[in-house]
Amino acid sequence: MNxxxxxxxxxxxxxxxxxRGVDWTPTYQKPEDxxxxxxxxGIKIHDWDAWEDPFRLTVDSYWKFQxxxxxxxxxxxxxxxxxxxxxxxxxxxxxxxxxxxxxxVTPLEYQAHRHFAHLARHLxxxxxxxxxxxQSIDELRHTQTQIHTISHYNKFFxxxxxxxxxxxxxxxxxVPKSFxxxxxxxxxxxxxxAISFAFEYVLTxxxxxxxxxxxxxxxxxxxxxxxxSAQSDESRHMTLGLEAVRFLLEQxxxxxxxxxxxxxxxxxxGYRLLSLxxxxxxxxxxxxxxxxxxxxxxxxxxxxxALFADLARYGIKPPKxxxxxxxxxxxxxxxxxxxxxxxxxxxxxxxxxxxxxxxxWLSEKYPATFDKxxxxxxxxxxxxxxxxxxxxxNGLPMLCNLCxxxxxxxxxxxPSTICFRDSTYNGAKYHFCxxxxxxxxxxxxxxxxxxxxxxxxxxxxxxxGASVEDVLKWYHIDLGTDNLDFAGSxxxxxxxxxxxxxxxPESDLPLAAE
Amino acid sequence: MSRNxxxxxxxxxxxxxxxxxIVADNATAQVREFPSMTKIDCPxxxxxxxxxxxxxxxxxxxxxxxxxxVISLSGxxxxxxxxxTLFWK
Numbered sequence: 001m002n003x004x005x006x007x008x009x010x011x012x013x014x015x016x017x018x019x020r021g022v023d024w025t026p027t028y029q030k031p032e033d034x035x036x037x038x039x040x041x042g043i044k045i046h047d048w049d050a051w052e053d054p055f056r057l058t059v060d061s062y063w064k065f066q067x068x069x070x071x072x073x074x075x076x077x078x079x080x081x082x083x084x085x086x087x088x089x090x091x092x093x094x095x096x097x098x099x100x101x102x103x104x105v106t107p108l109e110y111q112a113h114r115h116f117a118h119l120a121r122h123l124x125x126x127x128x129x130x131x132x133x134x135q136s137i138d139e140l141r142h143t144q145t146q147i148h149t150i151s152h153y154n155k156f157f158x159x160x161x162x163x164x165x166x167x168x169x170x171x172x173x174x175v176p177k178s179f180x181x182x183x184x185x186x187x188x189x190x191x192x193x194a195i196s197f198a199f200e201y202v203l204t205x206x207x208x209x210x211x212x213x214x215x216x217x218x219x220x221x222x223x224x225x226x227x228x229s230a231q232s233d234e235s236r237h238m239t240l241g242l243e244a245v246r247f248l249l250e251q252x253x254x255x256x257x258x259x260x261x262x263x264x265x266x267x268x269x270g271y272r273l274l275s276l277x278x279x280x281x282x283x284x285x286x287x288x289x290x291x292x293x294x295x296x297x298x299x300x301x302x303x304x305x306a307l308f309a310d311l312a313r314y315g316i317k318p319p320k321x322x323x324x325x326x327x328x329x330x331x332x333x334x335x336x337x338x339x340x341x342x343x344x345x346x347x348x349x350x351x352x353x354x355x356x357x358x359x360x361w362l363s364e365k366y367p368a369t370f371d372k373x374x375x376x377x378x379x380x381x382x383x384x385x386x387x388x389x390x391x392x393x394n395g396l397p398m399l400c401n402l403c404x405x406x407x408x409x410x411x412x413x414x415p416s417t418i419c420f421r422d423s424t425y426n427g428a429k430y431h432f433c434x435x436x437x438x439x440x441x442x443x444x445x446x447x448x449x450x451x452x453x454x455x456x457x458x459x460x461x462x463x464x465g466a467s468v469e470d471v472l473k474w475y476h477i478d479l480g481t482d483n484l485d486f487a488g489s490x491x492x493x494x495x496x497x498x499x500x501x502x503x504x505p506e507s508d509l510p511l512a513a514e
Numbered sequence: 515m516s517r518n519x520x521x522x523x524x525x526x527x528x529x530x531x532x533x534x535x536i537v538a539d540n541a542t543a544q545v546r547e548f549p550s551m552t553k554i555d556c557p558x559x560x561x562x563x564x565x566x567x568x569x570x571x572x573x574x575x576x577x578x579x580x581x582x583x584v585i586s587l588s589g590x591x592x593x594x595x596x597x598x599t600l601f602w603k
Contacts, residue, residue, distance in 0.1 A: 216550035306517035
């Protein structure tokens with residue numbers, strides 16, 4: 001061994017050399033021309049060098065570990081295809097959660113990829129630019145691995161064939177789309193607070209951790225593998241989010257009220273978006289890991305409580321309306337399921353009769369609300385369907401102008417009354433599902449009066465025509481295949497033929513009574 | 515008042531020795547197992563010592579290998595050559 005071999009650099013030295021060490025200061029351009037988006041939000045940064053990535057990840061290690069993650073993931077993807085893993089899931093109804101994932105989440109990963117590339121160019125600090133650059137590449141990896149993995153299910157099941165087109169047009173997918181459109185049209189510091197902090201740090205745990213555990217429990221090798229592979233990047237992103245917010249708060253006291261406003265806004269926006277996940281957890285996992293309410297307690301109330309106690313020394317308060325979210329935890333999944341059951345004819349997923357064992361599980365998990373408010377509703381629907389009068393709502397719902405979810409959420413203190421709020425701006429009235437959504441509108445009405453609201457667009461004649469069939473065509477939903485109840489769907493028949501080869505297919509269950 | 519830091523790892527061959535090392539080195543760590551993942555909560559602080567993992571796997575463990583196993587965390591991260599720490603300030 002050569003005794004004079006150079007000593008291995010410490011992580012700190014390597015990090016310093018490979019971030020700030022490769023940065024330079026422009027000499028023939030003014031800083032404000034070089035970084036044109038860094039000023040207008042009112043955030044003041046005095047020392048960009050104070051930023052440090054606690055993981056101290058440099059690009060050489062980044063490639064090494066990401067390559068290892070990809071090797072592991074693609075070995076599993078090969079194995080899924082080779083071993084017909086689609087036949088091993090507990091119940092084909094489960095896959096409706098995966099359909100929501102590819103339609104609603106994967107396009108957001110791509111938006112995140114694009115916008116972190118923007119941050120990697122436009123934030124004035126070298127440390128945070130490098131972190132944003134890695135995250136941009138991560139998000140592209142998530143998009144690609146989700147498409148690759150789910151494409152295996154797309155060979156057999158419906159509703160996944162045109163997810164990006166659907167993302168841009170469908171009424172319920174305007175919820176995630178408008179969320180991210182709002183973030184990418186904000187300034188770089190708001191985006192960082194919105195996506196890296198409020199969404200990644202505070203809320204994505206609820207999608208990627210207990211739900212993915214549920215995917216594993218239901219035999220979905222595909223989703224758990226891409227989910228955890230993505231989530232291994234997310235823990236780096238969460239750390240970026242927390243450090244970013246701390247950095248902004250430490251740099252200037254004047255930043256505190258600006259950041260607080262963003263935390264309030266993006267907590268509520270993210271929480272409303274996750275109402276889709278509450279339904280995935282409580283209604284779409286045949287074998288259950290935990291309820292939405294339990295996940296909320298574990299990942300928001302406990303983890304978020306510790307986080308906001310930590311941020312209190314900067315003068316940051318827990319997000320406004322977090323108390324409302326906690327009040328809603330026993331109701332939100334049932335309210336969202338109700339919306340989808342009413343409108344499955346216009347959705348690229350299926351719904352179904354909630355069977356007795358599942359009703360009992362919901363009663364057990366939601367003792368204060370389920371039997372009192374929801375059980376009879378589902379039993380009524382079951383009775384209607386048995387008489388050939390399965391109820392589909394053929395009216396178009398009023399949407400919240402902010403989160404774009406149909407106005408189906410109840411008053412914070414009264415589960416039996418729908419919550420309506422409104423604001424008037426320039427002589428026109430705008431409607432909201434909650435005080436949280438109304439506040440966000442009232443702070444930036446000039447932004448949200450531009451919202452592309454799917455119901456308004458249908459009424460204005462911009463969505464393919466005046467009939468349900470016309471709109472479904474414009475959505476690229478194949479009527480009778482992608483939509484309606486699971487029972488009697490082509491997927492149902494295919495699954496029965498897999499499980500009971502040679503058996504005579506059961507007769508179709510009744511469809512809509514229109 | 516103590517506040518929990520939290521680390522969630524995948525249930526894989528790479529993670530098992532890390533979980534063992536955490537349990538050995540953090541007396542107050544609480545371990546909960548779920549399908550495909552293990553969540554470890556610990557009041558105020560949790561440390562992963564590279565040496566403890568190394569002694570379990572029979573080769574040098576690089577602290578940054580944590581990136582292959584972790585799926586969620588709560589707390590402030592500090593990563594050094596020989597240990598990975600999660601804490602609340």
